[in-house]
Each structure stands twice: as structure tokens, then as C-alpha cells.
């Protein structure tokens with residue numbers, strides 16, 4: 426069943442809670458792939474009832490062309506979600522989420538400033554605003570996000586802590602194609618040639634992480650990874666960095682968890698990825 430309004434969603438969730446069910450929400454922008462479905466399956470394992478939201482949030486697109494080109498496949502998405510055991514799809518119209526007169530922006534400091542935050546001005550404010558709204562609309566007990574968007578996940582955790590939101594955030598493993606490419610809705614836009622080149626990013630990251638762990642200096646490891654990606658036919662590398670996994674800042678203490686994050690362009694498509702170091 427696809428619900429379009431907040432009133433319908435709230436009524437459904439209230440009925441479930443009255444029956445004693447816990448409620449999980451999986452926020453998505455649609456164009457679903459196995460990565461999203463794996464989130465839905467984990468949610469279904471943990472929660473009595475699961476909602477998936479499908480909303481292509483205009484506020485998080487800093488590039489209008491990217492918003493226009495974003496794949497929209499709602500009918501197919503609803504079929505896939507039903508097979509993953511999702512109980513309800515919430516797919517509101519833009520006016521339902523941002524009615525006339527809407528003026529609030531949620532902005533999370535710290536973890537959202539570097540990397541994606543620096544390169545995509547306004548992106549994380551858009552994400553934080555819509556996630557706050559979706560959590561408030563759904564009143565879910567748990568919300569599921571992919572580790573594929575590592576910085577986003579850390580930002581959502583910070584947001585929930587800072588605003589005392591009554592929801593548990595669950596970060597789920599990145600799902601990869603057999604050749605290592607992290608699943609993403611944007612992969613649909615790759616040509617056959619781009620798709621062939623795309624796994625080089627993950628391969629270069631794995632190799633860099635290994636070399637760093639073996640003691641090779643950080644600058645050398647990162648420069649080599651960038652060169653490898655460009656050598657495999659990527660158009661450009663926006664960043665490949667190793668950072669503190671929780672704070673997303675420079676490594677201050679190598680005994681803390683570290684994460685390598687990358688963003689690079691191939692075939693006119695921007696890919697992001699991250700791995701444990």
C-alpha cells in the first residue's frame with residue numbers, strides 16, 4: 426500500500442503501536458536496488474512493522490541537473506519492497522513535505538562540514554531537514570541507513586543525539602556487486618564502458634588501506650590511490666581520504682577507528698564509497 430499523506434501515515438503507525446508492534450523506517454529516494462532491500466530485510470527482522478519512505482528530496486540536491494536526472498521508478502520499487510516484507514510505502518508529494526510557508530532548515534555542525542559537506546554546499550542541510558521530518562512523521566522506533574553513505578550516517582547519528590530524537594539509528598553494511606562496485610541508484614546512469622571502469626575505485630581503496638596498515642605514509646598511499654583510479658579511466662577524483670571514522674576529521678589518534686572515504690567521477694556519474702581502514 427502506498428500512503429501519500431502524513432495523516433494517513435500517522436494513523437497507520439498509531440494503529441500498529443496500539444497493537445503492540447515496534448515500527449522501523451527505511452528512508453530512501455527510490456530507484457531501489459539490493460542495497461535498499463537489504464536494509465528493509467534487516468528492519469523486518471528487528472521490527473514488527475516496516476515503512477519504507479520514497480521521496481526524492483529536492484533540498485539535498487545542490488545540482489539541479491542531478492535532481493532532474495535522478496531515476497524515478499516508484500511502481501517497480503513498490504513491488505520490490507513488498508517482496509522484502511515491507512508493510513507500507515510512504516511516498517509523499519513535494520508539497521506534503523514542504524508545504525507553502527515551510528521555512529525551517531536543520532543544520533548539523535562538525536561531522537557534516539568536511540568532504541561531502543565542503544564539496545556539496547547545502548546537501549547535508551537538505552538531508553538533515555528531511556530526515557528530521559521523516560522521523561517525526563513516521564514516529565518510528567528504529568531507522569535504517571546504509572553505511573555506503575558513511576558521512577550521512579554519522580550526521581544522522583549526531584542529529585538524533587543532539588535533538589534527543591526518540592529513535593534508534595541502525596547503520597547497515599554496504600552491498601556490493603560481485604566485482605566490488607557499491608550498489609547505488611546512480612549506477613543505473615553508467616554506460617557499459619563506465620560500468621566496466623567503476624569497480625576500480627573500490628579496488629584502489631582496498632589496496633590503499635592495505636598499504637596504510639602496512640606502514641606506508643598516508644600522503645603516498647592517497648596519491649597512489651588517486652593515480653590508480655585516474656589510470657583506470659575515471660575522469661576525476663574529488664577526494665580519497667582516511668579520516669577518523671566517527672568525527673570525519675583528520676586522524677588524531679590512530680588507535681581510534683579509521684575510515685577511508687572517496688568521491689570520484691566516471692562517465693559523468695559521481696560515485697562515492699568508503700571502507701574500514
Ligand code: PAF
Nearest residue numbers: 452453454482552555574
Ligand atoms: O540516502 C538517501 O537516500 C537520502 O539521503 C535519504 C536519507 C533518504 C534522505 O533523503
